[in-house]
Amino acid sequence: MTQASKPVVLYGIPFSQPVRAVIWLLLYKRLPFDLVPINPGSKGDNGSRSPAYLAKNPAGTIPALEEPDTGFVLGEAHAILCYLSNKHGWNDVYPADPQQRAKVDWYLHYHHRNLREASIGLVAPKIRKDLNIPENTQQAARSTFTRALRALESGWLTQSRYLTGAALTLADFAAYMEIGQLQPGFTNLFDFAPFPNVQRWLDEMQQVDGHDDAHVVLSTLGDISVEPPSIETIKHANISALAALKNRGAGLTL
Numbered sequence: 001m002t003q004a005s006k007p008v009v010l011y012g013i014p015f016s017q018p019v020r021a022v023i024w025l026l027l028y029k030r031l032p033f034d035l036v037p038i039n040p041g042s043k044g045d046n047g048s049r050s051p052a053y054l055a056k057n058p059a060g061t062i063p064a065l066e067e068p069d070t071g072f073v074l075g076e077a078h079a080i081l082c083y084l085s086n087k088h089g090w091n092d093v094y095p096a097d098p099q100q101r102a103k104v105d106w107y108l109h110y111h112h113r114n115l116r117e118a119s120i121g122l123v124a125p126k127i128r129k130d131l132n133i134p135e136n137t138q139q140a141a142r143s144t145f146t147r148a149l150r151a152l153e154s155g156w157l158t159q160s161r162y163l164t165g166a167a168l169t170l171a172d173f174a175a176y177m178e179i180g181q182l183q184p185g186f187t188n189l190f191d192f193a194p195f196p197n198v199q200r201w202l203d204e205m206q207q208v209d210g211h212d213d214a215h216v217v218l219s220t221l222g223d224i225s226v227e228p229p230s231i232e233t234i235k236h237a238n239i240s241a242l243a244a245l246k247n248r249g250a251g252l253t254l
């Protein structure tokens with residue numbers, strides 16, 4: 001008799017963009033998972049810089065994925081998205097055709113230091129005051145993000161419905177986590193009016209299964225464009241998000 005495999009463990013919190021990308025894929029694919037909350041940057045117990053967590057992910061960042069059955073541990077959101085898709089044969093979101101797959105990889109590599117800068121330039125200054133991100137770093141991140149968004153607007157998204165073609169792929173999940181968080185229904189930190197193709201794609205992405213459950217943290221937090229949220233508000237948003245995931249069947253280790 002074969003034993004049922006244990007759910008994969010995801011380390012992180014829903015507030016983190018790369019963690020949310022993995023959460024959304026897991027919800028979309030209805031793969032059971034346990035979420036172990038790990039606080040980014042903290043050296044305390046359950047922190048991403050604690051010795052116990054660093055032993056799993058030496059980079060000290062969330063997310064990390066662990067397979068209890070094999071003891072396999074993996075860091076980096078995009079490596080995790082690709083691994084899960086490879087392992088489970090999710091060729092709809094990570095195509096088997098080498099050229100189609102390479103286009104998804106193209107975006108996943110491009111994402112870092114480009115679209116990912118939204119968090120440094122726009123979101124972190126509002127919610128991570130403790131990081132004291134210098135003004136010139138914020139400005140550089142904002143202009144890098146805007147330039148990259150223009151590449152999506154006038155390149156990738158003029159040619160196709162989703163980022164790399166007619167079908168939804170891992171590239172869309174990854175990109176939406178950075179771009180989508182800025183929408184008026186969430187943090188409201190960016191004006192998308194000059195980006196109609198991006199706006200059309202954002203509207204389309206909101207229809208993808210799992211979107212709402214993966215984004216409870218942001219819908220609870222709401223508009224932070226005028227008033228930066230208090231620590232209590234951020235905590236409340238994370239707790240509401242964890243409760244929503246539990247309702248969707250995710251196990252939680254608190």
Ligand SMILES: N[C@@H](CCC(=O)N[C@@H](CS)C(=O)NCC(=O)O)C(=O)O
Nearest residue numbers: 016017018040041061062063076077
């Ligand atoms: N390239 C990494 C980035 C992960 C990342 O930046 N995670 C942040 C939270 S959103 C983090 O763990 N920061 C804590 C730290 O650097 O100490 C990935 O995609 O997984």
